[in-house]
Amino acid sequence: MSGRPIGGTGGGIRRIAARVPLPEWAAIVIAAVALAIGPAAVLGYGRWASRDVITIRALQSGYEPKTVYLTAGVPAHFRLISEDVTHGFAVDGLDVRVDDLLPGHAVDITFTPREAGTYDFTCTRYCGTNHGLMFGQIIVRPTQLPQR
Amino acid sequence: MSVENRPTKAADVGAAAPALPAVRPEVILGAIPLASRFELTRISLVRRLLRSRWTTFLPTAANLFLFVIILLAGVVGTPVGNANIAIVFIWILWWSALMLLLVPFGSRIWCGLCPLPVLGEWLQRRAMVQRGGRPTGRAWKWPKRLRNMWLVNGVFLGVAVFSGIITTRPWATVALLGTIMVLSTGLFLLYERRTFCRYLCPVGGFLGLYANFAALEVRPKSAAVCVGHKEKECILGSAAGYGCPWLEQPTNLKRNTYCGMCFECFRTCSKENMGLFLRPFGTDLLVESHRGPDESWKAFIMLGAAAAYSATMMGPWGTLKDWANVRSFGGWALFAGGLVALLLVGLPALHGAFAWLSWRLAGRPVPLRRVFVNFSYHLVPLGLLAWIGFSFAILLPNGSYIPRILSDPFGWGWNLFGTAHLAWTPVLTAWLPLLQAASLLLGFVYSLEIAWKIARQTFKGSREAARAVIPQVVLLGGVTAAFLWLFVG
Numbered sequence: 238m239s240g241r242p243i244g245g246t247g248g249g250i251r252r253i254a255a256r257v258p259l260p261e262w263a264a265i266v267i268a269a270v271a272l273a274i275g276p277a278a279v280l281g282y283g284r285w286a287s288r289d290v291i292t293i294r295a296l297q298s299g300y301e302p303k304t305v306y307l308t309a310g311v312p313a314h315f316r317l318i319s320e321d322v323t324h325g326f327a328v329d330g331l332d333v334r335v336d337d338l339l340p341g342h343a344v345d346i347t348f349t350p351r352e353a354g355t356y357d358f359t360c361t362r363y364c365g366t367n368h369g370l371m372f373g374q375i376i377v378r379p380t381q382l383p384q385r
Numbered sequence: 386m387s388v389e390n391r392p393t394k395a396a397d398v399g400a401a402a403p404a405l406p407a408v409r410p411e412v413i414l415g416a417i418p419l420a421s422r423f424e425l426t427r428i429s430l431v432r433r434l435l436r437s438r439w440t441t442f443l444p445t446a447a448n449l450f451l452f453v454i455i456l457l458a459g460v461v462g463t464p465v466g467n468a469n470i471a472i473v474f475i476w477i478l479w480w481s482a483l484m485l486l487l488v489p490f491g492s493r494i495w496c497g498l499c500p501l502p503v504l505g506e507w508l509q510r511r512a513m514v515q516r517g518g519r520p521t522g523r524a525w526k527w528p529k530r531l532r533n534m535w536l537v538n539g540v541f542l543g544v545a546v547f548s549g550i551i552t553t554r555p556w557a558t559v560a561l562l563g564t565i566m567v568l569s570t571g572l573f574l575l576y577e578r579r580t581f582c583r584y585l586c587p588v589g590g591f592l593g594l595y596a597n598f599a600a601l602e603v604r605p606k607s608a609a610v611c612v613g614h615k616e617k618e619c620i621l622g623s624a625a626g627y628g629c630p631w632l633e634q635p636t637n638l639k640r641n642t643y644c645g646m647c648f649e650c651f652r653t654c655s656k657e658n659m660g661l662f663l664r665p666f667g668t669d670l671l672v673e674s675h676r677g678p679d680e681s682w683k684a685f686i687m688l689g690a691a692a693a694y695s696a697t698m699m700g701p702w703g704t705l706k707d708w709a710n711v712r713s714f715g716g717w718a719l720f721a722g723g724l725v726a727l728l729l730v731g732l733p734a735l736h737g738a739f740a741w742l743s744w745r746l747a748g749r750p751v752p753l754r755r756v757f758v759n760f761s762y763h764l765v766p767l768g769l770l771a772w773i774g775f776s777f778a779i780l781l782p783n784g785s786y787i788p789r790i791l792s793d794p795f796g797w798g799w800n801l802f803g804t805a806h807l808a809w810t811p812v813l814t815a816w817l818p819l820l821q822a823a824s825l826l827l828g829f830v831y832s833l834e835i836a837w838k839i840a841r842q843t844f845k846g847s848r849e850a851a852r853a854v855i856p857q858v859v860l861l862g863g864v865t866a867a868f869l870w871l872f873v874g
Contacts, residue, residue: 260514260515270450271450275450276453276457283795286799318796341463343797343805
């Protein structure tokens with residue numbers, strides 16, 4: 238099946254496009270979905286579905302990110318992921334503690350910091366010689382009231 | 386049964402039942418006539434599917450989509466193997482599917498749907514589904530000296546020595562797959578048709594050898610029609626399709642080794658003389674033409690690799706695991722050197738010793754080389770069934786990762802389909818030793834059967850064959866016992 242030729246003085250692209258049969262166009266679209274659009278859609282949807290989540294990765298070299306900013310009174314959704322060995326996660330001064338952060342198992346937690354301040358978080362498991370580097374800070378800012 | 390009742394040439398080429406001679410049929414396992422065939426292309430839906438170009442394109446495109454996700458996961462996903470789609474889909478799902486289903490029941494059907502060479506093929510053809518015009522690239526012919534499995538064996542070994550890393554680290558899996566894709570694309574632009582798949586792909590080599598055991602084949606329905614049909618569209622191509630991309634002569638297909646199940650010959654044959662047949666397992670192992678030491682070594686490599694991986698991945702030897710995982714260069718060097726020595730020298734030497742015994746016992750009526758090569762093919766059923774046993778041990782304990790990974794392919798804590806939090810659940814693992822032992826015993830029995838038939842094929846007299854097969858029975862028994870010890874001991 239061949240495409241309908243396009244007349245006039247159209248550019249080379251239009252002439253080439255006209256020579257490509259319809260089934261080949263369908264195949265090009267399917268291949269584009271397979272190669273780019275589909276994977277981009279998966280990535281986009283996954284990120285969109287996790288848009289309100291703060292992901293903290295635990296590695297033997299430390300946490301990523303090391304500093305997290307929250308707002309007092311606003312619920313925070315944390316996703317804790319270990320990327321190597323079993324770690325833990327505890328926030329001093331907030332009632333947050335996860336002792337078994339297993340590699341490959343994301344742990345979702347939700348909590349609401351009530352008061353502004355700086356809170357330290359550390360690893361609760363001895364996870365190797367760099368265990369001492371496993372720390373970070375949560376900085377809770379005061380609630381911003383709308384100004385009149 | 387006498388030697389004269391061996392399959393005839395007509396049976397060798399898989400001709401349909403009417404072409405068979407009226408002699409007492411050769412049977413396998415004492416019950417199944419070796420020449421029995423069920424032609425799937427008698428079903429009009431199958432016929433129409435195989436003639437459609439979309440039948441190959443659509444599954445390949447779906448695989449390409451998965452492949453891109455896997456590539457992304459290897460680059461940006463979690464490094465934790467069991468939480469990354471690259472490891473779970475390639476080494477748990479794909480590998481198990483290949484060994485348990487695709488190869489035994491579909492021959493090289495995977496090759497027809499493989500996404501790795503497809504970009505190169507599309508570029509070469511300048512088309513995706515339609516019959517393209519003049520091909521892109523140089524279309525060089527592969528050097529004659531390399532038209533065998535030796536290079537494939539070498540590439541496979543090169544990958545096998547890094548198996549500890551490749552099967553556990555997503556980045557390593559993706560580096561391997563990416564390299565294959567880039568290399569294949571380049572070679573498609575330099576060499577004609579599917580030269581890469583035939584002579585270089587590390588997966589294609591063992592698929593080709595084990596496809597000879599498969600219960601599926603593409604063959605001409607009638608040899609006479611092919612002889613009378615001078616156009617040879619299946620070789621040269623036509624407006625409806627390409628000449629055999631695998632550089633085979635479909636008119637004269639005797640074995641599955643290099644038939645990539647792309648079904649191009651169904652599209653080009655204007656006589657509709659190509660058929661897809663179900664057949665007894667192991668049929669092609671009895672086709673003597675085209676046998677060679679390159680394929681013998683492939684059989685040794687695959688059998689030895691099954692044992693080595695079982696010992697490394699499932700055995701109680703932590704040191705061996707550390708060596709394979711490259712914890713230290715010295716340890717890895719020992720592992721790699723030992724593996725290569727076992728696969729290239731140890732197993733062939735062991736087989737050679739038993740082949741020599743067979744040759745002596747039979748009175749040395751044929752060259753030793755022929756005995757060595759011929760008898761290596763009876764290792765194929767046992768090798769494949771050992772891989773099936775190995776695959777059970779991969780799939781049953783780890784299969785529950787698959788639905789989890791679907792929801793969270795990158796290990797980022799997503800839950801796309803609500804299955805991310807399914808607990809790791811080993812399935813039927815209480816049955817695992819039984820399944821593995823049953824696989825091995827089936828492989829042993831089938832290998833014995835093939836060994837006996839090869840003995841009768843190789844030696845003229847039944848008494849010579851009976852004497853020659855005795856060492857082979859001992860060898861197969863020993864190998865089976867070794868695998869039983871590895872699996873359930």
